[in-house]
Amino acid sequence: MLKVMTSKEKKFMAGAMLIFILSCIVSLFSGHYGFSVNDALDVFWKVVRKQELNASELTLWRVLIDLRFSRLLATCLAGAMLAAAGVLSQGLFRNALAAPSVLGVTSGASFFAAMFFYLGWGEGMPAQLAIASVFGSLVVLGMLHAFFKYFQGSVEIIIFLGIALNTIFGALTSFVVMFLVEDYQRAPQIMQWIFGGVANRHWTDCLWTMPILFFALIAGSRIALQLDVLSFGQLAAQSMGVAVKRLHFWTITWIAVLVGAAVAIVGGVSFVGLIVPHVGRMMIGARNLPLLLFSAVNGASLLILSDVIARTLRPSAEIPLGVLTALLGGPFFLTLIVSRMRGKLSQ
Amino acid sequence: MNLISLKLKEVHFHIGQATILKSVNLEVPIGKFITIIGPNGSGKSHLMKCMAGLIHFAGTVELGEENLMYLSHAERARRRSWLGQNPEYEFNYSLRDCVLMGRFSHHNGLPGKEDRSRAEQELVYWGIAHLADRGMNQLSQGERQRAFLARTFAADTKLILLDEPDHNLDVKAKLLLFKKIKSICLEGATVIAVLHSLYDVMEHSDWAVLLKNGEVMDAGEAQLVLNERNLSKLLDVSVSIGPDHQGQPSWLRFSDPF
Numbered sequence: 001m002l003k004v005m006t007s008k009e010k011k012f013m014a015g016a017m018l019i020f021i022l023s024c025i026v027s028l029f030s031g032h033y034g035f036s037v038n039d040a041l042d043v044f045w046k047v048v049r050k051q052e053l054n055a056s057e058l059t060l061w062r063v064l065i066d067l068r069f070s071r072l073l074a075t076c077l078a079g080a081m082l083a084a085a086g087v088l089s090q091g092l093f094r095n096a097l098a099a100p101s102v103l104g105v106t107s108g109a110s111f112f113a114a115m116f117f118y119l120g121w122g123e124g125m126p127a128q129l130a131i132a133s134v135f136g137s138l139v140v141l142g143m144l145h146a147f148f149k150y151f152q153g154s155v156e157i158i159i160f161l162g163i164a165l166n167t168i169f170g171a172l173t174s175f176v177v178m179f180l181v182e183d184y185q186r187a188p189q190i191m192q193w194i195f196g197g198v199a200n201r202h203w204t205d206c207l208w209t210m211p212i213l214f215f216a217l218i219a220g221s222r223i224a225l226q227l228d229v230l231s232f233g234q235l236a237a238q239s240m241g242v243a244v245k246r247l248h249f250w251t252i253t254w255i256a257v258l259v260g261a262a263v264a265i266v267g268g269v270s271f272v273g274l275i276v277p278h279v280g281r282m283m284i285g286a287r288n289l290p291l292l293l294f295s296a297v298n299g300a301s302l303l304i305l306s307d308v309i310a311r312t313l314r315p316s317a318e319i320p321l322g323v324l325t326a327l328l329g330g331p332f333f334l335t336l337i338v339s340r341m342r343g344k345l346s347q
Numbered sequence: 348m349n350l351i352s353l354k355l356k357e358v359h360f361h362i363g364q365a366t367i368l369k370s371v372n373l374e375v376p377i378g379k380f381i382t383i384i385g386p387n388g389s390g391k392s393h394l395m396k397c398m399a400g401l402i403h404f405a406g407t408v409e410l411g412e413e414n415l416m417y418l419s420h421a422e423r424a425r426r427r428s429w430l431g432q433n434p435e436y437e438f439n440y441s442l443r444d445c446v447l448m449g450r451f452s453h454h455n456g457l458p459g460k461e462d463r464s465r466a467e468q469e470l471v472y473w474g475i476a477h478l479a480d481r482g483m484n485q486l487s488q489g490e491r492q493r494a495f496l497a498r499t500f501a502a503d504t505k506l507i508l509l510d511e512p513d514h515n516l517d518v519k520a521k522l523l524l525f526k527k528i529k530s531i532c533l534e535g536a537t538v539i540a541v542l543h544s545l546y547d548v549m550e551h552s553d554w555a556v557l558l559k560n561g562e563v564m565d566a567g568e569a570q571l572v573l574n575e576r577n578l579s580k581l582l583d584v585s586v587s588i589g590p591d592h593q594g595q596p597s598w599l600r601f602s603d604p605f
Contacts (some may be wrong), residue, residue, distance in 0.1 A: 004457065094437040094438075095437070096438070155437060222456075224456075225455065225456025225457065226456065228440070228444070228448060228456065229448050229451050229456075231436065231437045231438045231440065232434065232435060232436050232437075232445070232448065233431070233434065233435035233436075235396070235401050235429075235431055236429075236431060236434060236435065238401055238420055239399055239401055239423075239424065239427075239428065239429040239431075240424050240428075240448060240449065240451045240452060240502070241420050241421040241423070241424030241425070241451050241452035242420060242451070243419070243420045243421075244420075281438065281439075285439070285440075285441065285482075286438040286439050286440045286441075286444075286482075287440070287444060289456070
């Protein structure tokens, strides 16, 4: 019998699914415009039975589907994609700190999306922006990989390189934004790229990422099994039958696709790929396949709940999603570095 | 049983300007325990990596009838296993998971019943079955080394390459190691190991390769090759070997020639 998950992992997975479902419910029913679950169900049945809706029911339906469900779908998909990308990139670089946002992959994607937007190529065409952001992630990952090879797979150096690349692409993005600030129509939209956010996203804008997430999880599962072996070193992995070069290539490709697609729908949301896999590893252990699935679910829940907080904490003006996750992730990152260095020093 | 022979023809290896291995030609006997000895920096570990097909080198390594470098990584892994010096690990995998990874080329990541029972056998053999659910971070260095050895032997290959396998091992584990090597050699597997302790080399190995400055100084039956003259020349110290009451070599004495 092949065992994908142990019973302990299955229990945690069930818990994560429960939290995910609760987060979805909370997200649908919290916000400015209040209505009860009963009202919503009534309207839902009417729509299913194709009955006429009155004005207030129509408003409720619009809020529920066009606003709440749109946000829910966008955050859910982006959260899952970012967390899955986090698992893959931590496994690839064999470092629990090597999340896409820490390494500058997210900011690379944001920069290229912003650049495209500035040049006027991506307006109203999410697919083009998505290609731009996937390209951006690939550029950063390609640079990281070249450095990683140059330094012969050194596990620690990658973080410093990532920080440098993050700074560079962050600055470049700000540079592009500077040119756009005076453009009153486009400035708010570009802000959304940088700080992250899901306002104005319609659920139909996000549907194209569903197959991406689906296929990434299937491909990721196969990759995850090989990343387990890779964690014992490149030569050891090769000696045990892993084609390391091919593994690097496919892992990088999928990280880029996942981060690019996520950035295309929620903008520069950082630290999901750092926190979620890390906490997941503490709960269910290091094996990458269960971790990938567990993190995808948890990433979705985390971003859904972050979005709930972002729009309910200050109802007059919502907090950008990326700012909120950075507030959460920054201190977490700091704690991780301190505990990692303490571990290294005491060895 | 398909036995695997190992032949090296004109193997060269450089790092930048530095020549690490110079025209190494070797034909290793089947079903024997072969040790590679030599001073620091003589190229022992790189020779092991070449034999395992883990680095690119000039020349050919033939495994049976096949050129090692023409085989895919998975095919290589089914024919030979390799344990490096100071094995790395990152993330806190359980010891059982670590040993199961040794069988990766058999199961591709999702271990079946047979893989699990082989891993379990090795865990028991190396005396670490009671630690199987612990993370790698919670083990001592010696226990970790036992786990890496269990992983290497669990692969069930006909050629096993071990780079300083006795590193961090206590006396008992060392005895287990040599017992294991002996038993799998009897089944027809070939084991090649880099060892530093000449006592172990003289006591356990059937065959020895003396490596100096990237060149094979001498290779052959251990009893013939491991003599005072060869060892003194190899290690740059004067070595005297004393016989025990049965006339077998039993003690070694080293002194600085200067």
